[in-house]
Amino acid sequence: MIFSGAVQFALLGLLLAGGSPLAILATAAMLNARYVLLGAALRGRLRQPRLRRALLAWWLLDETAGLALASGAGAARVMLLSGILCYSAWVIGTTLGVVGASLASLQGLAEAIFPVLFVGLAALSIVNRTAAIRSGNAALVTVLLIIVFPQARGLAPVIAALAVVLPEAKR
Amino acid sequence: MSPWLIVTLALLTYLSRAASLVLLPKPSPRVERVVSRVPAPLFAAFAASSLLTSSRDPASVEAFTAVLVAVAVAVATRTRSLLVILAAGLGGYLLATGVRALV
Numbered sequence: 410m411i412f413s414g415a416v417q418f419a420l421l422g423l424l425l426a427g428g429s430p431l432a433i434l435a436t437a438a439m440l441n442a443r444y445v446l447l448g449a450a451l452r453g454r455l456r457q458p459r460l461r462r463a464l465l466a467w468w469l470l471d472e473t474a475g476l477a478l479a480s481g482a483g484a485a486r487v488m489l490l491s492g493i494l495c496y497s498a499w500v501i502g503t504t505l506g507v508v509g510a511s512l513a514s515l516q517g518l519a520e521a522i523f524p525v526l527f528v529g530l531a532a533l534s535i536v537n538r539t540a541a542i543r544s545g546n547a548a549l550v551t552v553l554l555i556i557v558f559p560q561a562r563g564l565a566p567v568i569a570a571l572a573v574v575l576p577e578a579k580r
Numbered sequence: 581m582s583p584w585l586i587v588t589l590a591l592l593t594y595l596s597r598a599a600s601l602v603l604l605p606k607p608s609p610r611v612e613r614v615v616s617r618v619p620a621p622l623f624a625a626f627a628a629s630s631l632l633t634s635s636r637d638p639a640s641v642e643a644f645t646a647v648l649v650a651v652a653v654a655v656a657t658r659t660r661s662l663l664v665i666l667a668a669g670l671g672g673y674l675l676a677t678g679v680r681a682l683v
Contacts, residue, residue, distance in 0.1 A: 410586060446622060467597070525668075528627045529654075532659070534619040577614075
């Protein structure tokens with residue numbers, strides 16, 4: 410039901426640490442803020458009527474948004490197909506975890522593959538040198554924000570991305 | 581964990597996705613130009629965020645190597661293939677794991 414790996418990981422950490430329901434909801438809200446931005450970036454490419462866009466929203470993930478944005482035309486189809494793939498993999502992975510499959514040996518790989526996945530999604534979205542510089546700046550700002558304001562970790566990437574993009578919007 | 585909390589989290593997750601896709605009108609060209617710049621820095625920011633642990637320590641050497649190799653391949657080849665970059669990252673991870681085993 411909660412189709413979000415990021416929320417799932419955060420939820421697990423908070424539950425193990427005895428976090429309150431309010432803390433869990435606040436963390437989920439921070440982590441989900443990215444989808445508002447990704448949805449806004451995709452909105453112009455989706456010409457479907459409102460009901461279809463509401464159905465497509467279920468499949469809005471970092472991965473599907475990155476692939477859909479890179480695909481140009483046919484963003485809705487790419488989002489749907491990649492979303493179904495991601496959802497299948499997520500359900501299978503979660504089920505394996507629930508029934509007790511021991512994947513502890515893959516923990517190191519899992520830790521490495523997430524940043525690599527985001528590097529790949531960034532590379533898909535970088536269209537020129539300026540975008541590459543902007544992305545590097547956002548990465549630096551994120552690290553600084555997390556070091557200075559650790560409690561806002563979930564929001565740091567969103568704030569950093571806006572911080573590097575919005576000043577240019579005035580030009 | 582309460583079923584209500586699960587339902588609320590599911591709703592919150594879905595609504596954050598639907599908010600822009602359903603409620604926003606088609607953006608003007610200027611707004612579209614601005615929001616189209618967001619994904620690349622956002623993904624780069626998430627990559628950076630994933631390289632710090634919850635206690636703000638750097639991630640493992642293997643994770644850093646995987647990212648360095650992935651970035652190097654992305655820059656050198658200017659590829660926009662997610663599979664190539666994932667494969668490069670996996671190669672970097674295996675390389676670092678192998679070196680660590682030898683040392």
